[in-house]
Amino acid sequence: MVAGGRGAADDVTTDEIEAALRDVARLGGFFALDTVRGPAPGEGRLTPEGFEALARTVNERYGTAEARIGVSVAHLGLAARLWSPVLACALVHGVVPVMDTVEWAGDGSALRLAGPRGRRVARPIAASADAVAEQADGVLQRVESRLPAKVAPRLLAGNSASALVGSAAQLLRSRPGLRGPLTELTGALLETGRLRGTGRITGPGLTFRRRSCCLYYRVPGGSTCGDCCLIR
Template sequence: MRTVRPAVGDPDPARTGQSTTLAKAYKKLTSDVYRDPLTFRVDTVSRRLGATEPRVAASVAHQALAARLWSVALGCAVRCGRLPDLDPGLLLWDPGATAPDDLRLTEVRPLPGGTGPAALADTVVRVVVDGHLVPLGAALRDRYGLAAGLLGGNAAAALAGAARELDRWARANDCADVAARTRTLADTLFAHPLLSATGTRAGLAFRRRSCCLYYRVPGGGVCGDCCFTQPPCSSPRAASG
């Protein structure tokens, strides 16, 4: 799962002129888009998708970053039994780049802690939820008014997607132990208060109770895990939570 790799120098500054850590990106947003990496990222996503509503691009950007973080944490946890330190201050972020080149670890150092299922789940929660999703969500709510339900649904959908991809890899490579650990870890993580009320699950299948707003992108539709079965014809503020 090639998602975050150790840094080999900073991302190319000629591409965006941006190079920062996620820790700085999560701080209070400023009014200067060129000095604010999170706003820069949302505007970049907006341009690429042709989205006219900033909150739509903010939602898409949020879910994409959540998926990247979940995938690294889950992959390391179930395959290695340990996690690298993904502290926001160690992760360099180029908000104008595309995956997998937008995130780089400045150094790789394993986190201490137990390797049992409960201990690993606690570490993943501390690293991903507390370290990233909480401050990222707060920043996006402050600037774009994204509802807590939408952000929670995004986080849950990203987790479910990462778990399904890891489970698919494990089965394709005859790693039944990895598949079993993936399901156990996903079950434990979905019991977290941020995620437990976000949707319904059947194994690794997930249907959320909120909408990520992708249907409002030109040419977009509803996602496979959406609460809607077809794009709603309603007011611009519909499905925001």
């Protein structure tokens, strides 16, 4: 059940949630979330083994043996893949996909949702912050319970906040008419649970300054990201 204790009257049909996800996938990139009706035979959910393989690929790509770098960068990418479709469905279609059956779509980082279902969001939109956060950051935290390397909890929370605001900024560029409710919901989400205190929005384009670092600057030839706390 989506956080907030709402009943079956708030459920949406599989057809409706699939249509919403197909629509927001047109925004591109991390907004794409495929669906499959029913659990895929032989496939796991967001398994620790799948995440460990992603983190290892990151380390190989950037030529670093520091395990926590691969974990952090892979975690940031996963956060973006969770936040983007959830946020877009909530703002564009007024529904939240229930993400407890999200799973790896193959050997890469893409995801899909098995047995898709969803719930309607509350109005005003900020009242849905807990429900939206549960279906993105809540899923992310369950993955974090079995990471292959130790990473500071505030770094992980900062990654989630960074992915949230990055997804919101991309949605704003694609759908500028959503500025009001999008800004309202993003602000409410940054005050929800562990995201509180992770950073602040710094401009009308939803630029962001986080209070932790994702560690990308530590890869050979790496640099700071646009929202990094290390930027002066």
